[in-house]
Amino acid sequence: MKLSITIKKAIRHLIRNKTNSLLNIIGLTVGFICVFCIASYVLHEYSFDQNHPDKENTYRIISNDVNTGTKDKMQSAMTYLPVRKFILEEIPEVKDIVRVKAYQQITVGNENELSIEKGFIWSDAGILNIFDIQLIEGHKKTALEAPGSVIIAKTAAKKYFGTTNIINRTIQVDKETLTITGVFDDIPSNNHLQFTMVGAIQTLKNLEDPWSQQGHLYLSLSKNSDPLQVVKKINTSIKSKIWWVSEAPVFSLQPLQDIHLYSSNILVSPNSIDIRYLYLFAVIGLVIVLSTTFNCISLSIADIYNRKQNIGISKILGSSKLESIIQPVTECAILCFISAISAILFSLILIDDINQVMESSLSAAFLISTNNLLILAGLTFIVILISSAYPALLVSKFKPISLVNKQITPAKTKLVFRKPLMVIQNAIVIILLMVVIVVNKQMKHLGNDRLGFNKEQVIILKSPNFRQANTELTKQQIINLKEVSSASISMSTPLGGGISFFVDNIESPYYRSDFTVDQDYIQTLGMNIISGRDFTGTDTNSIIVNEAMVLAKNWQEPLGQKIDFFGTEREVIGVVQNFQMSNIRSEINPAVLGLGSQYKSNILVRMHPLNVESGIEKIQKIWSEINPAQPMTYSFLDTDFETLFKSEVKFQRLSKIFTGVAIIITCLGLYAAILYAVQRRVKEIGIRKVLGASGNTIVSLLLKEYVMILFIAFIIAIPVSWWLMSKWLEDFAYKIPIEWWMFAVAGLAAFTIIMITTGYQAIKSALINPVKSLRSE
Template identity: 30%
Template sequence: MLRNYFKIAWRNLWKKKIYTSINILGLGIGMACCLLIAIYVQDELSYDKYHTNTNRIYRVVHAETYGEDLKNTAPPAPGEFAVWGNAPVGPALRADFPEVEEVVQFSGRADILLRYGDKNFQEEGIFFADAAVFDLFSWKFIAGNPKTALEDPYSIVLPESTAKKYFGEENPIGKTLEGSSAPGRANAGNYRVTGVIEDIPENSHFNFPALLSMNTFRKSREDIFDMWGYVDFYTYLLVSENFSIEAFEKKIPDFITRRRGISPDSKYTIALEPLSDVYLKSEAGRQPGDTGSLPNIYIFSLIGLFILAIACINFMNLSTARSLERAREVGIRKTVGAARKNLIFQFLSESVLIVTFAAFLALFFVFIALPFVADLTEKNFRSVDLFNWQSALVYLCIIFGLGLLSGIYPAMVLSGFKPALILKGISNTHTKGAALRKGLVIFQFSLSIILIIGTCIVFTQMGYLLDKDLGFDREQMLVIDYNYDGRVNNKIETLKNTFNHLPEISSVAAARTVPGSYFPNAGTTIESQEGTMALNVPAIYEVDVDFIHHFDLELAAGRAYSRDFPVDTIQSLVINEATARLYGYSNPGDIIGKRFQQWGREGKVIGVVKDFNYLSLHQNIEPLTLRLAPSECRYLTLKVTTSDLPAAIARIKDVWTHAVPHRPFLYKFLDEDFNRQYQADFRFRKLFTIFSCLAIFIACLGLFGLASYTAEQRTKEIGIRKVLGASVTNVVMLLSKDFIKLVVIAIVIASPLAWYAMTRWLEDFAYRIELQWWMFTLAGIAAITIALLTVSGQSIKAATTNPVKSLRTE
């Protein structure tokens, strides 16, 4: 019997090649998309799960509120916490809470120039770490002793790839790397290699090219390890098996009061984040590495389900539409004694067979597409990861599950035919099935239209991010990174003058940071309108005298730094408008001349620049102070005016190599570097667009199949209408209008759902577009156009068929 079922199934599939191809291709693409999305989502969800004690590791996050009425201040929101915090909190937690078994702290990220022989590289994102770091984190040692590797000052542990970069196949243990200073953390010195570990897995919330011993940092700045107000540390805890985070959080207020005391100027608190949550769920600022987006995970998961649902709907629609062709077969089988359960099993077997073919096709698609998706997502996906017994088991379950899900309704419909009526040529199943098919078409096109609208809005928002006026000049700004090198800062004016004499350069400025890069915060006291000194902690840019004019920052009040006022270097401060508002001045001019204190400097506010977006447009403009400190700079920024950039870069490199031979020429363009903040957003746009197009394509496949079947069933009617004088246009409209009505209904259903979903997505951006009616209208027109193009091909073919032939063959 089973052999007979599969033989009949194979004959039916082979007989109707077009419908079989549509079903298998649609299901294959749908399953491939789901598999690719599942691989991506699984990778995102796997971050930091490779550690042995993942469930027992927590990260400390810090929040500090400033103001007058601190007692009545609301608890900080998750987004007001920062991962970056003070050093004393770690040992204090270890001492006061027996459930805290171990504390590990990192400091960084530091960028250090390392040399070995004639090889030198500026390594970015090096961390200083406690010696116990390998007790918490499961980073596997290749060489060295994990217990002692980071005990001594100036010891360094390298990942395998970094070790090979400097030492090749040599044994690096005991060898020395010459290192530059780590500003604010350690002086230059020789670092002895004490360990080599396997490269950090990509699914880690932070990565590093090397780890330096925390005692290196401690040796140069012992005092800050006892300062609750100095922030430069990331603190991780290993807790006991029976740890309760709820019970722990209740003890935090007493702990803060006991250890740090009560401050009249600020209110400080901490919270814990489970390690397994820090990549996708943390909203805290100052992250040590990249973070993911849980909403994007939900969106991609929904898209995967949408695509699979659309593919399954195609199968159900075409199966029920063709049910009348199998009616006589069912009638004969029932007449000779076949039970309904046997017929259901038969048709489900056919469904599983189709899904099996589609599954193999999906695997082929995945194998072809995986390298492209890996490149697009910047992840290391491998085809070999798909072929293991766990994946095979899951895939088999999916095949049978989809086969049953897609085939159950067609099987119930076909097996329910009454043999007496069917053999007489009477059936009322056509009208019942038609209503369901229309509902399913509306449903799948509603999903497709939601994706069309979403794609339109995503593209518009990304274009807005790129085109928005940020309030500063970022075009053709070449940024040279010399990493705070004192020898460069000592001759910075000479360098600037040399570059200014190049015809390709119109202006030059130096700064500790540039928009889009790292910056610290500084405790800053400014005189309030009442005459009292108010403390806040705005961001700080340390700049040279030319920075404001070089970046074309507009002044809202006062003046910029000037060489005409030498006293600016010791007693002047420029701020932005957001800082003026922070201290209670709605009119920027009112803060000019007010007293300030910041990092040991006292003087008066001399200028207020208009707010500019030095942060990503995901964030509002935050308070910022611009402190004149040319000796603290890291970057040299050159405004390039020529269109021949390669030639200009070559000349700039020649000047740099001659003037600063000990520093590599490391450069970037500011606009490209600033836009890297949106790298995840652009990646999301590409993935969203690709999968949306595939979903629409699958929906069109189903519509094409239904249009073909409808035209085939109405061949005789079309022939009669043409004999009676109907034009090709009349026939095309006749066959198309029913489908267009369904698409219009889908537009009405999809538009409010898309509006709600995309409004929520846009909430992640502080600066965002407003949803406009034309976006939904454009998506609706696109959907109707796509449907018309899909249906009209078959409609035109039917309309242009010779009526004599169609009437004779019918």
Template identity: 30%
Template structure:
């Protein structure tokens, strides 16, 4: 029986090569899109699952409330980790994980400014399963001056030699001994250190303060298998509360490590969540596959008259309806399987291109993985069932007496085809509108006025031993004609941290709590970054009191902070913040000191040279490469033994939006493929319609109809369908995209442009697709057409 079905299926495929090609091509593209999205989703869901105890690993996070806003924070006070491990029995191991980079590392004649340096506790390798090439995980970070390197960094300093026991000098004064080397970390890890140092070393260099009030470091826990998370959350909150003098609404919670990538929060505030994009791309996959299946349904029902006699005869000789349904469903699944094989070839060949677009590192080995194969089989079966369900039921319902007499009615199938084409184009229009709006929002974030000019500004790390040479560097570099300004700050202007330790001023509501951004800056900061003062003045060397020896001499606040303080004359008023009390000498126009996705928080800047971490250099317009070379030469005159570790600010901003850029590209390409699939179906239907109306077209030509009139006659019905699709798609797209844009603090307005563009594009594509067949039909010799009929 099965063999017979396969023979009939192959015979029908060969008999209708054109329609079969359209079906197979459309399904292959649709399945290929689904497989790419399956690979992408698998990769997103795989983050941090390679650890042996992945299900019991957690990162502690906290919810804070300040000024009526909730801030979700993933950094903890320094003492939390050891206290939780010692006070809570369910905590089997704990490690803190905090940045300690930007310092010069030296071995013999090799010196590098290392950025990705993380301070950790001895339990780090108990919690995380990063395979070691050299070293004992139980003792690797026990000594305060231990140094653990990844394989790439170890080879950079020591080549192929075993580095265990070798000494590296940090900040030109600290001697750290290499105690281990770990292998390359999988790309799907949310924890990605290059160099590990101990918490004792981080404290020695003054990177962290041992207080309960300063949130500064991430903390990871390994919990007992039987631990109740709700009880753990209460316990870790209680431990912190016992060490703080005042009551706080802050709640601590253990967040599963395997969910960090999916539900990650970035710093203070409501960051983006990768799980949202998983939903988005899953919906896109369903849309694209559904569009391809609709093609199959339409062409199958359109060709029903061609198979009516076959069905009638088979019913007369005793074929049951269920057997016919099985046959037609089998043909559908067979075409689906053939399409899947072609799709697999597409995916294999285009995987490197996909990785480049999506910023992924998915290996072709994933194509033979168990989950992928299960997903592939599921897609084949679902595609076959969806695509073949209605045609199978529809065709098997033909009455043999009516069919053999030639009284076949196709009105119901024609109506369904209209509905399906409308639905198909509605999905395509929604995807097209979404692509344009997502691109506009991303472009808006990338080009939005940040409140400062980031072009042609380089940031250079000056932490550690280099910081002492900053005055000499500033003096040497600022004299260059290729340089317009030199200043320094505690961090880049796009990476300023916040402080919840308290701010106060005369007249402040005692119930008010506030998160305030804070940064130490040098003179000329406002001028070098091209910021605008709204009131008062910038820091100036003409006012020596701006910089105090042992405390903060003066504050400049942003306009958001000024609105919170809400004083008629704010200049000269004292602000108590960051352990000091000093006058407010100016108000700077708001600028984005974090992601544009976040609302601008209050900010206070001040001069504290001991906090300087980066030097900011604005280059003059012209040959940037030559100017950069000149600056590096000036750097070498002051610090001949240290490389100038620099980056451009605009490149830093591009890195912030790298993921969004890749995702917007994927949406664009998937939308284009959806439109191509819809056009394939439309082309097939137009071809069938022209074929069915051959006699009518011939008669009209004999009666004097022009080619133009005939083309318009055939195009007219399809344009009506596209018009209805636009009417249905536009409100749906508006609701979806308005909800999407709610995730952004600063967003574009939904204007008519993208909707009009998508609608017009659908019309143009539909007309162009149908016209090819319409012109061919209208130019056919009517004598041949009537003779054929």
């Protein structure tokens, strides 16, 4: 009964104070949406490979060898598949090893219709156990036993055949005709290895050839075996069997659960993210929660001073301490509850946009799963607790007599807690603004200034059977399009890294990357020639090197020097500015470009900026006319860049959004604060005006406080953001300096935002006719 009265009172109070309640609900909802998304996202990332029944004993083999680069401590998840046999023979603790050979893309279909499939892998029968795959059709034991068999995921089966009842039907994969022996449930989104088709690896012919057979190895150990011992054994016993390299790679085992989050130093690790960014998002989420609760706290403190009398009366009428505490807590709880519900609804409605922004794979089912809801409820509860604790404490300390006494005005009662809260909020905004500025500047630095070529408006045409296509003719016709400014056939984009190998120079060993290109490569990519000249069509005995190569060779005059390129000695005719290759953390390798068609695998096309879409349509038409049997895919070079800097690009985008959210929340808080201040000081302003104060003095009187708060916040934000961003920049080989103007811009932006938020109310109150404000009823 009493509780229902408390709730009734709370609801009526919230309705009476529409502005306050609305400000609170908007702030809380925005905050909650953000926090819920971050929490759900982080939870989802943590759930990767966690549902596996035997995850403790399942590992991935990581190799660390000269060719993949001990120099910059890069390890690779890709290794020689023939190693499997040696391990199985030598190490009894290993129950099974599964080879996985994945393709970026492969042609799939029947004679009539070929399409490009991105989820095809070759693998052993054991993969069904390693990844706990359930077959809907076919028999798990025999499905991948015979060469030439393939199993297909449900969605892919529907895509290619329209049904899952397809056992014993055939499908064309690359040049092989495979028989379907099973259909499996789609791989869940929180599995690090995503695939839609598994072909029996025995189908491949030269299975024991270490150079053509490279891929991932997963192994499952028998229970109670020590992985460290197993690693030791592997490295000692099979060293001698690896005859094909002078120095055998050092192998290690990575637990299955660690693959998704702890692979930032491991090359060719699909679908992995850097756990530090996950921490970063969690911290940002926390900061947003704090900012939201601060609003809640300061609004309810202000509110309580407005209603001191009511509280006092209740006490005089006999309410206990507990009851007077429960009232503000209930109000806060109602607000939080409404906001939490609407946040979940909004998240459900906006789930596609959220996934797009966060590059996540959250589903509505996951959002409203009991686990997730429990965590969100917990978060809401914490917010309620934090934001009602201090107001409740205040209430319980009030002495009833001081509340009903007429002469006491809250003017003297300083709201001790509010200002520090506002300082922290402002500091958060400035810090986040700094983050946005520095991250943007750094990414611009990497993406434009340091990139060494122009990544905009370049599309990359690829085909799984590129070498069978008539690429020369295709290129000629594409160049004739008015939408295209130039095109080039090459083995890889700069970001693809070419073919890199270790040069065991005695003084200073280095990695060198070689690219076979055609004469339009440098022009198409917009690389900068520093000295010498570009290729012409006849320069088959010439090469162009980058600056790093000149440095590595210590050439005084690079032009005319001769070095080996794919087996022939060639002469240097030009030097290009260093350009970004696949290794993003370390310094740029020496690189050599030479004319040639070895390993050619794509056509790069530079488009005119305005006609990209129509151009792509025409290019697709040209390709399919010339190469009807070879399906083609295209991608954008700037997307490749973003893939290379995946975590960073994501951080860049999300930091902008989170900063926006933090600004909104802070502004709501500030707006509420100035509303309160103006209300409280109506009389004072009236008196000052009667005594001759001008509108200006009154506005500055009201805003002085906020400028002070901002100033203190700025002082706090400078070292914090400086430390934070230097830490972040440490990761990059090429980084921008943090300069004083960035702080100035962040501070100025915050100042402008705050002045706009508070200015209107201040000016409005300064214009009120004092006769009105001084009239007392």
